[in-house]
Amino acid sequence: MTNPYARPRLIEFHEQPYTPPAIRRPVQDMLTFAWTHRVWPLQHTSPAVLAGQVLERVLRRIGGKQGEEDKVAVVDFCSGAGGPIPTIERVVNAHRSAKNLPATPFILTDIHPHPAAWSNLRHSAAALDYVPRSVDATRAERELVGIAGKADDASRHFRTFFLAFHHFDEKGAQAVIRDAMENADGIGYVVKYLASLAESELQSQGKMPTGGRSWVWEQGREAHTMGMGKMYYIVGRRADV
Numbered sequence: 001m002t003n004p005y006a007r008p009r010l011i012e013f014h015e016q017p018y019t020p021p022a023i024r025r026p027v028q029d030m031l032t033f034a035w036t037h038r039v040w041p042l043q044h045t046s047p048a049v050l051a052g053q054v055l056e057r058v059l060r061r062i063g064g065k066q067g068e069e070d071k072v073a074v075v076d077f078c079s080g081a082g083g084p085i086p087t088i089e090r091v092v093n094a095h096r097s098a099k100n101l102p103a104t105p106f107i108l109t110d111i112h113p114h115p116a117a118w119s120n121l122r123h124s125a126a127a128l129d130y131v132p133r134s135v136d137a138t139r140a141e142r143e144l145v146g147i148a149g150k151a152d153d154a155s156r157h158f159r160t161f162f163l164a165f166h167h168f169d170e171k172g173a174q175a176v177i178r179d180a181m182e183n184a185d186g187i188g189y190v191v192k193y194l195a196s197l198a199e200s201e202l203q204s205q206g207k208m209p210t211g212g213r214s215w216v217w218e219q220g221r222e223a224h225t226m227g228m229g230k231m232y233y234i235v236g237r238r239a240d241v
């Protein structure tokens, strides 16, 4: 399957290797602000709360049978200054706490880590942690989860990508999804046709960790801004979890 049109790829000045941190960091902070605040009266809730509600439903399915659940960590890639993750962590873990379930750890990562912002977040959220070294989303090993102390007992992990795919050309975006399908148990907020391409390639190379079985994909949309804005999501999980 090919895309009938060229997928737009945006270059962001603040993320270029030559951009000094003094410029990159405030832009990353601004994106986080846009995720976590609502525009009254157009938005009934912030985009981050909406994403948290979707993720909470998906994580329940990845953990396995209720009562004998495996611990699932959420590893966020391309995290910038944190984006929606601290809010999502709060939404997900408030649900879990109300059901007497253990908290889900959330791990922040980026090719340009932002430890100054992340260590503040870690202090204010018991289940939030980060990987201090550079993590490239196109090649991230499964063991990454163990580097963050708050998630080292998680046996499964779900990878999230927020405002990330416009950075990658077709090859790069497929590499990100392929890496996730080989090394993780679930993946969220991706581009569906790229996921299908990545899956076909893995299958033709006999590399599907699920023994050739397809992943299970779910997509939907939630209105976030009155009359105009919708959040589209696509999440997938291994067929055997």
Ligand SMILES: C[S@@+](CC[C@H](N)C(=O)[O-])C[C@H]1O[C@@H](n2cnc3c(N)ncnc32)[C@H](O)[C@@H]1O
Pocket: 015, 028, 031, 032, 035, 077, 078, 079, 080, 081, 082, 083, 084, 109, 110, 111, 112, 135, 136, 137, 138, 161, 162, 163, 164, 167
């Ligand atoms: C637009 S920011 C999104 C930040 C945050 N997720 C949000 O929603 O506000 C994209 C981030 O992707 C990171 N990035 C770009 N290429 C990457 C790669 N190959 N691996 C990991 N992170 C990457 C950049 O450093 C940047 O912080």
